[in-house]
Amino acid sequence: MGSRKQDSSIARKEANKDVVKASLNNCPSSPRKMRLVADIIRGEQVDKALYILKYSKKDASNKLEKLLLSAMANWQVKNEGADIEEANLIVEEIFVDSARQLKRLRPAPQGRGYRIRKRSNHVTLILGNKEN
Numbered sequence: 660m661g662s663r664k665q666d667s668s669i670a671r672k673e674a675n676k677d678v679v680k681a682s683l684n685n686c687p688s689s690p691r692k693m694r695l696v697a698d699i700i701r702g703e704q705v706d707k708a709l710y711i712l713k714y715s716k717k718d719a720s721n722k723l724e725k726l727l728l729s730a731m732a733n734w735q736v737k738n739e740g741a742d743i744e745e746a747n748l749i750v751e752e753i754f755v756d757s758a759r760q761l762k763r764l765r766p767a768p769q770g771r772g773y774r775i776r777k778r779s780n781h782v783t784l785i786l787g788n789k790e791n
Contacts (some may be wrong), residue, residue, distance in 0.1 A: 681730035690780040751787035
């Protein structure tokens with residue numbers, strides 16, 4: 660009984676070696692702006708996605724580039740001795756969720772106050788193999 664459970668956990672770990680996750684929490688930019696850049700790199704190969712992010716003019720691309728590099732480092736920790744160029748990694752999933760909002764007031768005419776919502780977001784990036 661115990662050996663069967665152990666065998667299934669080993670098989671699950673082998674299958675999960677190809678899938679790697681990295682996340683960025685409470686990033687101080689609006690989710691809408693971050694999604695514009697995330698949509699560009701979804702489904703792309705890792706080297707092409709890095710190239711796109713490096714030469715993009717959007718501010719969100721700098722943060723996503725660091726996140727992608729972090730996910731690649733996580734992959735290398737899981738797969739010691741393997742070459743990342745030969746792995747055919749792609750950006751399998753990337754999604755942006757809204758996070759907390761800072762609410763501020765800006766002075767407005769006639770004693771009023773206009774509300775300002777400073778938005779932030781959470782980004783989750785999952786790398787996978789092209790074969791899977």
